[in-house]
Amino acid sequence: MVMSDIEIAREAKMKPIMEIGDKLGIPAESLQPYGHTKAKIDLDYIKSLKDKPDGKLVLVTGINPTAAGEGKTTTSVGLGDALNRIGKNAIICLREPSLGPCFGMKGGAAGGGYAQVVPMEDINLHFTGDFHAIAAANNLLAAMIDNHIYWGNKLGIDERRVSWKRCLDMNDRALRQIANSLGGVANGFPREDGFDIVVASEVMAIFCLSTDLEDMKRRLGNIIVAYTRERKPVYAREIDANGAMTVLLRDALAPNLVQTLENNPAFIHGGPFANIAHGCNSVMATKTALKLGDYVVTEAGFGADLGAEKFFDIKCRKAGLKPAAAVIVGTVRALKMHGGVSKDDLGTENIAAVVKGTSNIKRHVVNTKKFGVPVVVALNRFITDTDAEVEAIRKELASEGVEAIVCTHWADGSAGTEALANKVVELVEGGSADFKPLYDENLGLLQKVEAIAKNIYDAAGVTADQKVLNQIKDFEALGAGKFPVCIAKTQYSFSTDPNAKGAPSGHTLPIREVRLSNGAEFIVAVCGDIMTMPGLPRVPAAEKITLNDQDQIEGLF
Known part of the structure; x- marks a missing residue:
């Protein structure tokens, strides 16, 4: 009988977190333990590392996700363990999971x-x-905005133009659009409001892009929370909120240290969604890991069209990071689905569908190379995959000059990704990386969206109504013209149609709305039907999550 993930995790022989820190050379007094197996790394200690040389940064990304599963996070962990197995000092950097998907559909x-x-x-x-802490900081700002209006509205905020939303780390569609301050004069002035999920909030983006407490306070102060009747922006610093928000986030900004099943170090910190936010773990964690490890393996959410593009164009650009290699994860099963096979038929060998479906991973390979980063493909193998299907994928990718390496880390741990680790080292030490973002920061905001649409999504162009175009002009007039763009769209396709599998071309990218994340210092272009507050599915995972007779969690995975 195959054990579940949670059963395997329960049998782990974890080392005390101080031992994991010692492996990285972190003194015990610079770790703030949360129990025996988790700790935060002291911010003052992180500052002391600034003159140390950086290790090599490796990005793990993937194809457009399908119901068949791809295993990007497992590959990140397996690769980090395998790099340590072959003698490298490697650290894994991942995002923190959101409660919404844990109790919803994704797990x-x-x-x-x-x-x-x-x-x-x-x-x-x-x-x-x-x-x-992120939710508390976000909602403190929301409370202070309404409180400012209640006590005389000195800044002249137009209550119809309050743009700041509250947030909650749960999938709750009922809160997407609400009316607040009902119930009479004592409760304030009624207005429309709404909630985003925490991982889609601007505070989360700021948290993940900040380089230290001072930078975070500055960014929080730059948040635009509302507009006056004269359309003048009102900033969080004008509400005097950013100081208290920084206090709430002070301890949270310190990266979290945990370990893998093989007792190798992992930093898990921050967690913006990649379909509606920028999809990368924190700059603090990544830059700290680069000071402490020879190799740092990090992950960007969903497919490379979203996560990797935002990692390169937003995170790397803003933080001055230079990735040395990229790994694109795919599976035979997922590529079959991109080739038109239904989920129920994935167990049957289908070479033609596999070949057709490789159009998706091929485009991700070509796109990733556009950033000047060498690429290898990790084929996360399932027991139902046939040798002929695997060989068909390898042959197709060889035509793009990329090697596909079969990985069995789910079953075999680091032994199953040792070949991948050796290939990554070969790419990194080959020194062929010449990283560059996709577009110049001096391009207009609409031109930046077009650059992504045409070069990454293979779209024919971009459409937007006059209201959106006027918003873009207003943002540029406010000084945001040099900001990168963060495109919010479905993760399931290169297009905005989640059912368009494979590698669709010639479609248009419709910009439905643009939002200015002035503190995070990027523009969000909302494309297609995308929600910043998800809903629960018909049968949420929460229905199966409970405690057993031994008070152990069941049903989480």
């Missing part, structure tokens, strides 16, 4: 099988409380 995000980070239950649930 946890700590890896799986024998390629996991632990303690798995803690990581997938409340962990060290970072997301709660």
